[in-house]
Structures are given as structure tokens and as C-alpha cells.
Amino acid sequence: MTYVPAGNRYERMEYRRCGASGLKLPRISLGLWHSFGDDRSYESKALICRTAFDHGITHFDLANNYGPPPGASESAFGEILRRDFRGYRDELVVSSKAGYDMWPGPYGEWGSRKYLIASCDQSLKRLGLDYVDIFYSHRFDPDTPLEETMGALDHIVRSGRALYVGISSYNSRRTRQAAEILKELGTPLVIHQPAYNILNRWVDRDGLKDTLAELGLGCIAFSPLAQGMLTLKYLKGIPPGSRASEDRFLAREKITPDLGERIAGLNEIAKSRGQSLAQMAIAWVLRDGVTSALIGASRPEQVADSCGALENTLFTEAELASIDALKPAHDETLWASSSEGV
Numbered sequence: 001m002t003y004v005p006a007g008n009r010y011e012r013m014e015y016r017r018c019g020a021s022g023l024k025l026p027r028i029s030l031g032l033w034h035s036f037g038d039d040r041s042y043e044s045k046a047l048i049c050r051t052a053f054d055h056g057i058t059h060f061d062l063a064n065n066y067g068p069p070p071g072a073s074e075s076a077f078g079e080i081l082r083r084d085f086r087g088y089r090d091e092l093v094v095s096s097k098a099g100y101d102m103w104p105g106p107y108g109e110w111g112s113r114k115y116l117i118a119s120c121d122q123s124l125k126r127l128g129l130d131y132v133d134i135f136y137s138h139r140f141d142p143d144t145p146l147e148e149t150m151g152a153l154d155h156i157v158r159s160g161r162a163l164y165v166g167i168s169s170y171n172s173r174r175t176r177q178a179a180e181i182l183k184e185l186g187t188p189l190v191i192h193q194p195a196y197n198i199l200n201r202w203v204d205r206d207g208l209k210d211t212l213a214e215l216g217l218g219c220i221a222f223s224p225l226a227q228g229m230l231t232l233k234y235l236k237g238i239p240p241g242s243r244a245s246e247d248r249f250l251a252r253e254k255i256t257p258d259l260g261e262r263i264a265g266l267n268e269i270a271k272s273r274g275q276s277l278a279q280m281a282i283a284w285v286l287r288d289g290v291t292s293a294l295i296g297a298s299r300p301e302q303v304a305d306s307c308g309a310l311e312n313t314l315f316t317e318a319e320l321a322s323i324d325a326l327k328p329a330h331d332e333t334l335w336a337s338s339s340e341g342v
């Protein structure tokens with residue numbers, strides 16, 4: 001059956017301008033890092049994307065290496081664009097990235113012009129698109145001059161492969177340098193994508209949100225649920241089919257009794273706010289200086305639950321202090337900044 005998007009989708013979502021740019025992003029965006037590989041059916045992937053669009057999520061975030069295998073998520077989303085979202089391309093913001101390990105040899109990762117431009121072309125082919133809306137440098141490369149990496153992003157825009165460019169996981173110092181180089185080249189940097197959630201505060205330690213505000217950049221915070229740890233799913237062990245059960249990007253050893261106690265405490269605060277823990281965690285990320293929370297989902301019901309976060313995004317000082325009291329001494333994360341210093 002032909003998919004027809006919900007008629008009230010734009011009434012269900014808020015949109016915020018991305019920094020000083022003209023681009024508006026939904027307060028909640030969907031990432032396709034997990035659950036979009038060749039190990040899942042077309043129908044399960046399409047249902048997640050349809051549910052997202054029905055809730056007003058217009059922004060879908062990808063990268064060259066999302067799968068498994070690498071590239072599979074872009075191919076899957078390309079098929080969804082052709083079969084389900086045909087006719088809606090101009091209502092969507094599609095992003096991709098290059099920076100992590102993608103193909104063998106010296107030209108398949110990091111930040112060279114050689115890699116970024118070739119990878120962008122491969123992504124466009126898999127997605128079946130002429131251009132992506134946002135193309136990112138996925139991580140800072142200490143061995144390539146930043147001028148070269150930013151020059152490649154500038155070329156990607158000038159050659160029509162992308163409309164806007166962004167960077168991911170750069171610290172404040174490197175973000176300032178990247179923004180300055182791109183400004184001189186005439187292609188403004190519009191967005192930064194860092195990891196940020198209640199259990200991972202590197203952004204606050206770095207002062208990144210102040211830097212982004214000063215530079216007029218938008219901020220899209222990834223893994224707002226700490227890959228699922230900020231939900232109730234791990235309160236009684238590791239359920240089959242969960243991300244921790246795969247023991248790849250979320251190691252089983254991260255699911256400790258100490259985490260369980262913190263989650264139970266956070267859940268009490270969420271309940272007093274009339275929210276699920278996932279909703280409170282997303283609302284917390286959105287509270288100041290963040291344009292959009294970039295969620296993941298393995299089922300459509302999770303997308304619907306997460307969108308409910310927007311019903312209560314205000315926190316009292318007392319609630320914020322109680323949440324802070326439950327954060328671990330060390331960040332629970334795979335990611336901090338990919339540049340030196342934080």
C-alpha cells in the first residue's frame with residue numbers, strides 16, 4: 001500500500017533555526033546508525049521512518065559507515081526515499097558524513113580531500129540522491145591540515161553535492177579554527193554534532209555550547225539516551241535484542257549495578273515530571289543551546305515515546321540538581337571530542 005504521511009505532522013513538532021543559518025531543524029531528529037543494516041527487514045526500517053515523519057521528524061541522519069555492513073543504512077534509506085518518501089524530498093533534510101574507517105587502504109578514513117570527496121560520491125550513489133542537505137566531517141583528523149579538510153567540505157558544497165556543511169565531535173578550539181577557515185572560503189559552517197546526554201557531559205566541560213552560540217552554529221546532540229542506557233530496558237539485566245546484547249558499540253560490561261541504581265533514581269525524577277525516563281533524558285538535552293536531539297530507535301513505538309519529550313521540556317533548578325547528583329563521576333561513553341584536550 002502506498003504510504004501517505006499524517007496530515008497533521010507539522011503541528012506535532014517544533015522547528016528551530018540551526019544557529020544563524022536559514023535552515024530549520026526539528027527538535028527531534030532520527031539517526032540511522034543502528035537498526036538499518038542488512039540484518040533487518042525493509043518493512044521494519046520503513047515503519048520506523050514513516051512513524052518519524054508522521055510525528056514531524058523531517059531530519060534523517062546517516063553516515064557512510066552505518067550498517068552493518070558499512071553503507072547498508074544509506075542503501076536502505078535510499079530505498080525508503082524511493083518507495084515511501086517519493087514526492088517528499090523537499091520536505092526532508094538528509095545528512096551524511098565521512099571520517100571513520102570505510103574502505104581498505106590509506107584513502108578510506110580520516111579527513112583528506114581524497115577520502116571526503118570520494119566518500120560523498122559513494123554516499124550519494126547509495127542514497128540515490130543528487131545532493132545531501134548536510135555533509136559532515138565525522139571526526140577531527142590530527143594528521144591532515146584542517147585547511148584541507150575544510151577545503152574539501154567547501155568543494156562538496158560548491159560542486160552541488162551538499163547544501164550545508166557540519167563537523168562532528170570537534171572540541172571548541174578546533175571548531176573555532178574550522179569555522180574561521182570555512183568563513184574565509186565563503187561556505188559557512190552551520191552545525192556541530194557532539195555526543196551529549198545526562199551521562200556524558202564533555203560538551204559542558206569543553207564549553208562547546210557557548211562556543212557554538214558565539215559562532216552562530218547549530219547543535220545537534222547525538223545519543224541523547226546514551227545508546228539506550230537512559231531508559232528502563234537495562235533495569236533487570238540485558239534483554240535479548242537490545243543494543244547491549246550485541247556487545248559491539250554498547251559493551252555489556254557498561255550495564256552495572258551502579259548504573260542500575262542511577263537509572264532507578266533518574267526514573268523517579270522522570271515520574272514526578274509525568275514523563276518516561278527516555279522523555280526526560282531527551283528534554284534534558286534540549287534544555288538550552290541545543291537545536292535538535294538526534295535519537296536512534298529499533299522500533300516505531302520508541303520514536304513515538306521519544307517525541308513525547310516535547311510535552312515537558314522545562315526543568316526547575318531543584319530537578320536539575322537532583323539529576324546532577326545522579327550522574328556518574330566519569331562519562332559513560334564511547335565518544336568525547338575527537339580532537340585533543342577534552
Ligand code: NAP
Nearest residue numbers: 031032033222223224225226227228242243295296298302
Ligand atoms: P540514542 O537515542 O541514545 O539510543 C537509541 C537506542 O535507545 C535505541 O536503539 C533503543 O535501544 C533505545 N531507545 C530509543 N528510544 C527509546 C525509548 N523511547 N524507550 C526505550 N528505549 C529506547 O541514540 P543512538 O542510536 O546512540 O544515536 C542516535 C544517532 O546519533 C545515530 O543514529 C547517529 O545518527 C548519531 N550518532 C552520531 C555519531 C557521531 O560520531 N557523529 C555517533 C553515534 C551516533 P535498543 O536498540 O536496545 O532497543
